[in-house]
Structures are given as structure tokens and as C-alpha cells.
Amino acid sequence: MKPNGKMFNRNLTSQFKRIYHKRSLFLAILLFIFASTAPLVIAKVSQATQIVQTQSNTQQLVNQATQLYRSGQFQEAAAVWEKAVSAFSTQKDNLNQAMALSNLSLTYQQLGQWEKAIKASQDSLLVLQIQPQSQDKQKIFAQALDIQGYLQRDIGQSTQSLESWQEAAKIYSQIKEPAKLAQNKINQTQVMQDLGLFPRACKTLLEVLNPEMGVSNCQEFNQLSSEELTEKIQKVTSKSSSETTMIALRSLGELLRFIGQPEQSQIVLASSLNLADKLNSPQEQAATYLSIGNTIKTLAENERVRRRRENYYQEAVNAYIQSAKLTTSSTTRQKAQLNQLSLLLKQAKSDPEKYKEAKAFWLSQNLQDVQFSPSRTGIYEQINYSQSLAELIQLEKFQQKQDSQLPSFNQIDQILEQAATQAKKLGDKPAQAYAIGNRGALYEQRGSQEDLSQAENFTRQALSIVSSLESPHISYQYFWQLGRIHKEQGNLQDAIAASTKAYDALQSLRSDLVAVNPEVQFSFRSSVEPVYRQLVELELEYAQSLKKAGKEDERQKRLTQARDVLESLQLAELNNFFREACVEANRTQIDQIDTKAAVIYPIVLSNKQQSEMESLEVILSLPNPSPSNKAQSKKAQSDRILRLYSTEIPKQELEETVEQIQAFLKNPDTKLEESLPLYQKVYDWLVRPIQQDLENSNVETLVFVLDEKLRNIPMSVLHDGEKYLLQKYAIALAPGLQLINPKPLADINIKAITAGISEAHQGFKELAEVESELEQITELGIATKPLLNEKFTIKEIQNQILNSDVSIVHLATHAQFSSIADDTFILFWDKRLNVKQLGNLLRNNALISRSPIELLVLSACETAIGDQRAALGLAGVAVRSGARSTMASLWSVEDKSTAKLMGELYSQLKKAKQSKISKAQALKEAQLTLLSEKQYSNPHFWAPFVVVGNWQ
Template sequence: MKHPLRALLLFVLSLCLILIGLPALSQPQPQPLLVDKSSEISVAATSTSLLEQGQHFYQQGQYENAIATWQTALDTPTIHASEQAAIWAYLALAYQKTGQWEAGERAITNSLASLDRLPQNSERARLMAQTLNAQGQLAFTQGRTETALQAWQQTTQIYQDLDYQPGITGSLINQSRALETIGHYRRACQSLLNAINLTEQSCDFSHSDTAPNKIIQAFEQESDNTLKILGLRSLGNVMRLTGQLPEAQQLLKQSVTLANSQEKPHQKLLSLLSLGKTEQALYEQAAYRYSQTSLPRDEAALKTHAENALAHYINTQEIAQALVKEHPDLFSQTVIQQFTLLVNLHLGQFSQGLFPQLRLQLQTQLLTVKRLPSLAPNRTNLYTQINLAKSYIALQKSPETTIRPSATEIFDLLSQVQQQAVAINDTDAQSYALGTLGGLYEQSAKQPHSDAKLLQQAQILTTKALELAQSTDHIAYQWQWQLGRIYAAQQSTDQAINYYQAAADSLQTLRQDLVAIESGAQFSFRDTVEPLYRELVALRLNQTKASIPSQDNLLQAIKDIDALQLTELENFLSCNLTQTIALSEPQVDTSTAIIYPIILSDQVAVIVRLPQSDELQFHSVSIPKTEVGQILTQLRQQTENRYRSTIFLERSGQVYDWLIRPFETVLTQQQIHTLVFVSDGALRNVPMAVLYNGERFLIEDYSIALSPGLQLPASKPLSQIQLDAIAFGLSDIRPDFEPHKGFAPLTNVETELAAIKTQVPSRQFLNQDFTTPNLQTLGDSDRSPVVHLATHGQFSSDPNETFLLAWDQRITLNDFGQILQNQTTSDTTNIELLILSACKTASGDNRATLGLAGVAIQAGARSTIASLWFVDDQSTAALMTRLYEILGNPTKQLTRAEVLRQAQLDLLHTPGYQGPFYWAPYVLVGNWS
């Protein structure tokens, strides 16, 4: 090297130059950017002095002074080409900070031109990495994320060739920011794990208690503290966005602690902001759980998380106030973030009673927001303002609040954002601004006596937004859906359906990319996926004024509901489902009818597929969704009574009239013996066996099975299987053992297991032998086709609240999947029938049967028999004894569904057990043959 001293000096300068941006406040979310710190560039003493001065100005937020100083350095007569390349790269970053985008681009061009005059060696390579890094940051701040990603990928390759680990780590972190912004969370996570050499670590942390600790330990090996803070925060953000909130919380807390110990207030602010968002997400999760359960613990959790989020946001504002000179936009961004939380709390179903000062806090924060200075035009600030506009619109939607900005204020704000986005050529921000403005017009058009031109303007703006987002699915689906709603409001049903279908297709593409770790990340299932599909189905079923939709629309409606349920299951399980076969294929026997009840906003629609007809049957009942929910809730409550009440018979008769009575004749004509329900919504928590025609229950006329969707794992008929069982039972409860607290002994479990042994060959594990290591035998190659678990358990829409009770622990759904990870897909080792006795669905949880289906899928079970509520274990023992008597009789050759039906009928006709409480809760999920 020609100038070793000057190279060392510039190397030190480069190590000190760390440029950081602020994360946007919602999706898509650009993150802080790391500038490389590795260039060893020879530089004259005068240039070095000027570079140091420029660096000082830059760190103080005096960007114009930094630019002037570095420009002076360029005029040094003896300046070398390598020095020019470095200074131009620094200038590009300073121009980016001041919004001088064209000057920044010219600076990058000049830096690359200087590099062209240098010989190919390691010095030039390091300098090229620095320039590409600056180019990536400039592009990223303007919203050109793909360009930024390409630049950072090249940067990583250069550092890998140089074997320079800090550069590799920093550039991989930058890559993860870009990947996160365009919705590729799995790749973003893997990039971060690669940065700390955890290439074998899965990005799904939910199955491992040690994963966050392992990652923290890996980051501890990094010598640069800023890289540690950035990396922990980045991975914490990815975990938050993929719904792994406890793991995100752990990583972000560590990032805050490290930033605090290193006295890095800017880094601490950014990590606190991310931690606040995580607490806000935990609040929203707890609020949903509380709406389902009404449990005091969930109420306490939502209050705690909301208070934590608020405290973090207030803390960030205090830090931002102290950093206002260096980072003038930070305070505005943190104020707006707190405002969005207060809006969410204000509009929340339960928040008013929990936060008595909330209204006053919101009014005060709104005044503060309105006094904020204008924000500089960059991507972070554009999204900050778009989120502010969305909060304003949410306040406008609420009829219960008088705290709302005017439509004019929102219009002016979004128009300004759109103009700024055009100025920096950020097409994604332009799309968001125009689409959000289109949504404002759509909302205004719903007001009484509104002008029809409002919908036309909404259509124009949303179409423009979609044109700008065509290549970006996570943006495009929003405007496709919005256009669907707009065309539906204009009575253009065909066009509306086309746009709804396009939105569903875009979501499908997103799901394919995200499903490996997704549990609520890029889009909220409850708020986005479900209403989109239901609105699409409603359009198909109501497309014409004819009372019966076309066969094509009925078939498409079935496919839409199937896609909805499949997405819900995969969202719940965070995985792709295994090999399946469609129910419409020839495997469906000639005596089985498939029934698809669909709950829509104003009707219950029922579609029936018969085995000997290509024509789908259809019937609908006009009834508001809220009334449907009330009737189903009452029916579920009444089925848990030990005696048949009048209201139970009335409600079960009503549901029979919705689902079965319109098809009685055709079911009889085609000699149907089995009904398979692809149930929807709250219907999944009601056992179809109790439907009552005024004389008989449905179970007295038909075998019944439930399917989570159109597709099921392939299976063999029971008559072709050599039956033997492996049975686990828990009759005793360990005193003072935390996992067993709240559960009573199951005194008849031993009787239940003894009865199994008398009917089919079986291996049994009771009490102290019912442990997780022994349960892992289910994953061995000699697995039995029938697996019986007689223990307390719960099915819930929360995977962490779905569990089975073993002697040594409470086995959650994720634990269950982990325990069975050695299972194979060989036909000889599949669980053909999984039987879960003494379990129940979570109280008040309309999606609780997701947990039941989840356990079945995690076990690899072809069919599952379980109970929807906890039943007296004496009657359970009686039913299971009869069930295994039938299973063990090779001459009967009955289907799975018929085996369960016969056992239930025996109980139904046994004195003392005739109430629905005893025989109704047992359901068969999966294959019925």
C-alpha cells in the first residue's frame, strides 16, 4: 500500500461513521441502515482533517456544514482518486439526509467514476463496498427497495471475498431491512441469522425456548456494540412482524439494555420504539383473547401491554427531544406513534373502562400532533404521515367519538405526502398515499345523501394506486380489494368479483412466501383475510337476482371458503399442510354428502355436494350474522346441560331448519348415510349430532364427520388395517405441581384403558409413565395405527393455549409438534385414528376447534375423535368401551364415522346419559371412511 499512515487514518474515520435512520411506523417498514466501517483508503493530512471536520458536523446533524467541508476536501490539489471516491460516497449520504436526491445520485456516479481510475486490489474493493453501501442507502430512503437490495447484495459479496466479518455482518443486516420492507420476512430473518453465523437455526422460534437466548449469545460474540444493538433490534422487528411476540420482546429488551449500557441514546430510542410496537401488538392479541374469553387474566394482560407500550413511547419522546438538533424528525415521529396507539385504545372495545384518562390523553396528543413542524421528504417520514392519516380516518369512521380531524385536513395531508413521494420518486409511498386517499373518498361516499361522484373519485385514485403497486403484492391486494368494494357499491358485480379474486390471488402469493413462519405478520387474518373472502363469497352468491346462484358461482364459493379455512389453519399452525386429496375426487364414497354452511353478514348460505350428481344444491336463510351468533352461542351452552331443555330443542331445531331440512328429500332419495360438514365460524363449536327435526336427532339418522376444508390427508379404510393401539392415560393429578393446578383427577381413566386392552392389542402408559419421552414413541417407526390419549386438554385459537396434560408437563400444540418431529410419512406409520378423551374447547372461543384440528395435524392423524367439552369421565369410559368393542370386531367393517355413531347412540339410549351433555360432545374430524 502506498500510503499506510493515511490509510490507517481513514480506516479509523470509517469505523466511526455509522449512519442510522428511523423505522417507519407501520408496514412497509424501512429500518435503520448500517454504513460499512472498513475502508482503508490512503488520504493526505489536509484531506483527513477536513474529513474529520465533516464527520463531526454530520454526527451533530449539521449536514449542510458537512457537505461544505467535504466539498472543500475535494478541492485539495493533491487529492488522490481513492480519496475522491470516499468523499463522494460520504457526500451522497449527506445529500440523502437533506433530501437532495439528484445531488446524491451525482455523488454516487462521481464516486464510481473515481473508482474506475484505480487498479483492481483489496483497497479498491473495500472502497467499492463503501460506495455501493451508500448507493443502497440512498435508494432505500427513496423507496427503491429492490435497487437497494441489489447494492447491498453486491456489498456482501465483496466483504465475503475480502473475508471481512464486520462488513459481512453489517451488509447482511442491511439486506434484511430491504427484504423486510418488501414482505419477505423469512428471507430477512435468515439473512440476520447468517450475519451471526447461525445458518442452521430455524426462523420459527416458537418451537424452542432456547432460540432467543442462543441468538443473544451469538450476538455477544460480535465485537462492535452498534452491530449488536442493530442486529438484535432487526431480528426483534422480524419476530414481531411474524407474530412471534414473546421472542421479539426478549430480543428487543436486550437491544435496549445494551444501547443503554453503551450510552447510545439514538440507538436506545430506536430499540424502545420497536419494543413499544411489540407491546402494542401484544395488547391487540390480548384484547382479542379477552373478547373471546372474558377472563380476568386476559383483561389484566391487555391493560399491562397497553400501559407498557405507552410508557415506551413516552420514553422515546423524551429521548427524541434531547436529540432534536442531530435528528430533527425523531420527535415528530415518536409523537405520531404514541397518537396511533391512543387512537387504537380509544376505538378499542374494552379500553374506555380500563383507561379513564384516555379521552383527555387523546385530545392532548392530537393538539400536539397538529403543532408538529413539517417533516423532511424521505420514506420514513412519508409512511409516518400516511399512518397519521390512517389514524385520522379511523377516528372519522367511529360514530362514538367527537375527536376527529376534518376530511379537508386528511385530504391535505395525503395530498402533501403524494407530492413528496413524487418528488423523491418513491412509487410505493405514492401508491399508499393515493390508495389511502381513495379509501377516504370511499368512506365519504357511504354517508347519507353523499354525492355519487365521490365513488368515481375513489375509483380513479385507487386505480392509480394499483397501477403503481402492480409488482408489489403486499400493497396491491389492498387496492384490489378496495376497487372490489367500490365496484360492488356501484353495482358492477362482475368487475367487483374480478378485483376481489385478484386480491385473493395476491394474498395467496404472499402466503406462499410467508407461511413457513407466518402467524399474523404481513396481514391480520381476522381483519383482512377473512372479511375479504367472505365479501367475495357474498358477491358470488348474490351476483344475480335469481334465488339460486349459478353452478359456477356455487363451485367458486366453495373454493373461496376452502381457501379461507386452509389459510386460517396454516396461519394458526405456521406451516404448510401435508399431502392432501380433494373431496371432489372419486375417493368420496357414494353414500356421503358434503355440506358447506357459510355464515355471511346477512344470511346463512348452505351448499350441498351429493355423490351421484354434478349439480350443487343451495339454500339460504336471511338472518343477520349477530343473530346467528346469539343462537349458536345459546345452543352450545344448552348442549352442555345434563338434561334436555326446551330452549335446547328450540335452538337445535332452528339450526336443523337452516342446514338440513331444505335437503331432506334429496338426501333420502340418494340414500345418504354420512354427512360431512365443512363448518364455518361459530358452527364449528356446535356438534352437528344435536340438530333436531322435532322427533329425532341428526345422529339417529346419519353418521357425521367434520372436515377443516375441501382437502384431507389420504387414508385407508379401517377394514384394511391391522388394528392395535398405544394408549396414554392420566388419572392422578400431582399436588403442588404448577402444570397440574386447576385440574381434578380422572378416576375412570384406568377403567377406560383397561377396556381398550380387552378389545384391541395395546401398549399402555399410565400416570408416571405418561411422559413426553414416552410420548415420543409416537414418532418411532413402529407407531400404532390407533393412538388414545385419556387426559385433560384444551383446544384453543391460541396455539399456546392448546395443550394436553402429561405427568411431567403441560404439552402445548407447538411442543406436541416438536415431540413428534421424528414421524415419517410412510403409510405403515401414520396414525389412522387419534382419540382424545377428557379434552374440551376453550370457553367462549369461537375458533377453538382450530386447536383440535391443529393437534390432529401435528400428530399426523388421518382421523381424530375428540370431545368439545369436558364430560363426566364415567360416561366417557362407557362410550370408549363401546367404541373399542366395535373397533375390535372385524366382522362389522364399519367406517370411522359409523363406529363413533354407534357408540354415541348406545350412550343416548342408556338411562341417565340421555342428555346432550353426555353423548353430544364427541366429534370426528378428518377422514370418515
């Protein structure tokens, strides 16, 4: 019967009551951390005991085996450990026999000889079970359990592994070995992550790091600024600069990356590296550089701004180079080199020179001869390596070259086949599914009809394997892959069915896109967002075919489905922006309530037939003027009618045009004859195709749910050749209609808190007109006395909201929108609040205030320079603040025009109850006031202001 820690622990007291006389033992501290090869239970001779010749011989065996193990000569080490086991058995030195058996098990683990490793581990525990209780026996027993836990994790027995380590932890606690207990807990966190127990893993690591950090769970890290997190880590490292603290920080940094907090991960890992430098430990430095490279690689994959992405890539490459240079472990060196290869290949997709560098690197490092352990970790390394090789030969194909030095398709397929076989042998179904699913991706890449048939076969096998598991994080990938395969095979409806299953799996995951094992990481940009876009593309293609067939009812259903997927994409983007599932959808569709609003959903899709073109697809949602009957009018699809329009645009032209418009709008000296043609061009792409439908429907408001390429410009500047769009319609932006809490402005009591900073402060320049802006609002009688400059503090805003029944919060201060949550901020006098902290400030108080915040106004904002997705930060503020609506500027205007516009805006809001005006209409009237004045007619002055959220 296989011994286990639980059985031994229950019988510990009853079985062993006599004290075992201390003998010569080969004991050492176990540093069992996964960043490097697992250490042995090694010898340390008691000086108080006389050593006879036989003991000296066995000590020599232990020393020899240890040296062979550390030099990577595992086969030779195993033979010597076998001799040591036999020698200790002959001497009836049972404790050292158990020690040698555990080390033999560890050595067999390195060789992937799992049956022998299991037997040696079991024999060690059997020997220990019949020994009398003693301090030495407990030390060896705990370490033997540690080694068993490592073995169980390697062969995919994660639950059993955790149990073994927990039993070892109890013993370390009993015998008062705090250092070993801390090391054991760090190991536990590794397998907790394998099991998806991320909060528990974080809590355990924080216990190791001691209460000095003052953080109870990993989600709290998400609320901290970079400065606050750095300060908390410094409290920990000032108390302890030990190796255990260094490794615990590295493990925490890795965990933060796994749960989607790479920015926080980078800060924590930098502190770990600092400790490794102080300890002058090259291997630990190398392991930490490897983790840093992985985190920076994640930052690069999340980054949309190409310049910043390339900088991240180079930083990651440098970290991998340092890791490979410093390490004394061949395993760490191989990991660093393979990660560097993967990174170079990612860069090569947009930079042909990087392909040459990747190819040269692969050849120069002899990576064609890499060897992998048949362990669970080794299986995932093989899968990742095969992906790199597939990219290498695919890029070679694009270069229209053939090189016999590169791996063949069959060689890559054999690597994956071997990985699948090893995973099956270990009984690791997720790893087996990944290996087989990647074989499907490999055949999909080659692309012939025969290959696609084989790709479908492998993909279905992968899905069959995971069907018995609760693993939507795996199944979504292979339903997505199956959808792509069906699309290439020309089976449109099958492609939609498979892609819908992928979409449904993602919806069930929400933002929890960390795999049950951290070996497989997700990039929102490359692994999540494309699933939504693929389904939209397929639904729209099918809708077009239904139009030709005259099946209008079915076509409306397909367009509705495509619209719903677009809305879900908006929600997913925001959750990814915040790195948590913090955005809850309100299932009420506000476009069912406002019958005077048209909703416009543009999405840019690639054109597979013409690679130099892309398609701007526009779904238009209009009020249905004549539902067919009363029963039907209650249904959502009958209250609105959907139209679809497509415009082909040369690739990159949309992006370049948007960038030019941004530059023109931010410059007050731009001549209209220069910029107007661009405003008209985007109008022709986006609005002219739907113009007739808009005129026929008599709508008054246009609500845009914009795709990312269009978010950084205000729709109000689009021009039909005679008028700006603003002169024809009120305009609003929505980050998805399901996010809005619908309530008309006429039902609101207009009362405001105003605050701002006019002086130069914290490195930001003065905003000279802020005082005048706030005074205008106060003079209208709808605002309390402004909180200006040093009075504009977090505490004062909290007090004002708590103690007054306000519906509007108006902040005239520096603010920035960015595609990164930590870089989206609003400046208070005493502190710069990022978007999450602002949300905590406003949302929490809104819950206990009599009136929730109806409108948040930010009048001096701007988008981050060079960030083409910066407007995502505006959507983040709009959603996270808890306000029903947000009005903000996309760039800061240094002129009296802002004060004038705000004065007119609040005049309109004040009379909303009588005029029944909406927020979007109030903003429109204020903007038209500026447009009508010659000195402010340039869009630079009136166009930056947008309303986001509930426009009513």
C-alpha cells in the same frame, strides 16, 4: 461514469501497489443501523501526527457539521460540510475530502435532496478510486459504499443498495474489521427484506448472532416452544452483550414479525431490550420499544378474544409511550406517536371513549404539523398517516359531530397526492400504487356516486401501475377494493369479477402474505379473510337472483364457486394458524365418494341493509339422486346438488347463544329445561330450513364445515323439539373436504397404541379414570400394553410407532385447543408438545411406518377458556398430525363416562370390517349408549366428542 464498488474492487490490486503514507485522518467507527438516523463518518485525529493550523480549522469544520447533523439541523450541516469538502480539496487531503463528501451525501439524504446526495456520493467514490491503497483508504471506501447503499435504498434502488453493501462487506472482511462487518450485514438484511429475500435475510442475521443459537433458518423458530427459544437466545447473549448483538436481535425480532411469527418476535425483542437496558443506551432502548410496540400491535390484530386483544393494545400503547419518552431522535419519536395514534383509532372502532382519547392525543402532540422525509420510508409513513386521518374523520362522522380542528378530506387527499408524486419521482412503482390506491380508498369512504366514480378511477390507476410487476400482494388489495366499489355502484357481476381476481391473487400467495416491502403489513383478520367473505356474499347474492330468473344450471355453478371459496377460507385460516403454508389441499372432493353424506356449509355474513341483523347463509351439498346422463355424472357438479338457505338473526345473538350453550355443556349440573331451548334455537337457525331436503335425500351422515362462530359447540346437541340431531344422523366435522385423504374404515386393520397420564403432573390435576379407559381398549385385543404415566414419553411413542403396524394412536392425557398454535398442546410425561411439534412427531414417523395413522384419539382435551376460536386448534391438530381422522373432546369430562364411551367406541371399530360402519357412525353408537343411560343422558357426558377429518 458512475463509480461502483464492483469496478473499484476489480482494480484494487492493479491500480494501487505503493503504500500511501499515513496522514491525519478524521475516521470513526460507522454504526450504520436503520433504527435511528444514519451516523456519519466522523473525525479522529492521529496522535502521532503534528497538526498544523489549517488541519485544526478543518477539524473544527468537521466537529461543527457533526454537531449540527446530530441535532437535526441538516440544512446548516450541509453548508458546513460543503466548506469542509472545499478545505480538504485545497489541502489535497483526498481521503478526508472523500469522507466529507460521503457525510455531505448523508446530510442531503436527510433533506430529501436526492440529486445532490447522489452527486456527493459519486464524487466521494471518484476521489477514492484514484488514491493509493492503504488501510485508511479502505476504511473510508467501505464506509462510503455503506452510505451509498443507504442512499440507494432510500430512493428505491434496492438491488443496487444490496450490491453496495456487499462490496463494503468484502472490504471489511479483507481489512479484518469484524464489528463493522457485522453492522454491515445487519444493514444488508434490511434491503433483503425489501426485495422479499426473507430466508436469506434470516440466514445473514443468524450468521451475525453466531452459531451458539443453533438455528439455521427462521422456519425453525416456528417449531420451538417459548422456553426453547428463550434458552437459545440466552446462549447468544451469554457469549456477547455488545451493541451489535443487541441490534442484531432487534432486527431478527422485526424480521420474525414480518414473516408472521409475532409470538417468537416478542421473545427475541425482549432479549434485545434487556441488552439495551444493560448498555444504558436510551436511543437503542427507544428503537427497541418501538419494535416491541409494533409486534404487540400485530398480536392484537391477530387476536379474536376481545379481552386479550384489548390487553395487547394497551401493552403496545405503553411501548410506544416509552419509545417516545426515551428517544433522542425526532424521527423515532414521530414514528412512535403516529403508531400510537393508529392503535388508538383501531380501538376506537369498538370503544367510543378511545376515539376521544385518539383525538385528544392527535391535538396534544401537534401531529397535524408532522413532516416526512421524501424517501421511500417517508412515503409509506405518509400513506399510513393518511389512513389514520381518514379513520379519524370517519369516526367523527359516526359520532355525528363536526370539528374544524380535524383535517379535511382535501387535506388528507393532498398528503396522498404528494406521496404518489414523490414515489413516481423515485421510480418506486409499488409505493406509487399504494399511494394512488389509498386515494381510491379515501374516495370510497366518502361514498357518493361521484366519489365512487373517482375511487374507481384511482383504483384502476393503482392496478395499472402494478400490472407490470409480479406483485399479487398489492394487486389483490385493489381488486378487492374495486369489487367493493362496484358493489356500492350496484354492478354485481363486475363486483364478482373484481373480487374473483382478488381471490385468485390470494390463492397464488397462499400464506406468504408478507409484502415485498415490510412497510405494508397484513392482518389476516382485517385484510385477508374479508376478501373470501366478500366473494362468498357476492356469489350467493347472484345465485339468489338466478333462482328468481329460473337459471338453475348457472345457479349451481355460482353455488359451487361459493362453496369452493368457503373451503379455501378454511385452508387459509389453518395456514394463518400455523403461520406457514403447511397445509396442502387434496383435490379429491370426498363428498363425491360418500353418497350417504350431506355436507353443510354455514357462514355468517353482515346485513348491509339492516345493520342490527346478520345473515346465516347455509349451503347444503346433497347427493344427486338422478344425474341427467352418464357423461354428466362424471362431472363434480352433477354428482352433488347444492341448495342455499338464508336466516336473518339479530346481531350478536348467535354469538351470545353459542357462549351460553358452551357454559351449559361444560357444567354437569345444568338442567335440561334451561339448556334445551338454546339447542332448539340453533337447530331452528341451522338445520330446520334444510330438514326436508335431508329427509328426502335419505342421507345417514351430516358433515359440517363450520364458520368460526359455530365451531365451539358440538352439532350433536342441536334439538328439533323431539330428538337430538345425534339420534337422527352420524355427525362429523371437516376443516374443508379437500384436506381429507379418503379411505373407508372397513379397509383398515384396527390396531392401536394407547398411552396416557392418570397422575397429577407438571401442574395438571390427576385424571383418575385414564387407567380404566386404557385397560378397556387393551381387553378388546386391539391394543398393545398401555404407556402409562412415566412410560408415556416422546421417545417411547416414537419407538412404538416405528416398530409396530398401528393404525390408531389413542392418547388419554391433558390437552388444550386454542386459536394460537403455541397454546394448542398435548401433555406427554416428559414434555408438553405444541401442535407443530406433535405434527413432527406423528407425521414424520407415519411416512416410514408400513401403515399410516388412520385415527388419532384425544380423550381428555378441552378448549381454551374465553377463546371463541379455540376449535381452530382442534382443526389444526387434525390436519397437522397427518392422521386421516381425529377424535377429540371439546371439554374434559371428569367421570367414568369417558372410559365407558371409549370402550363402546372401540367395540364398534373392532367389528367395522363386518358391519361396514364408518368412524362417525361408530362414535354415534358410543354416544347413544351413554345417552340411553339416565346417569349419563346429560349432553355434558356424551356431547363433547367429535370426529374431525375423514368420517368414513
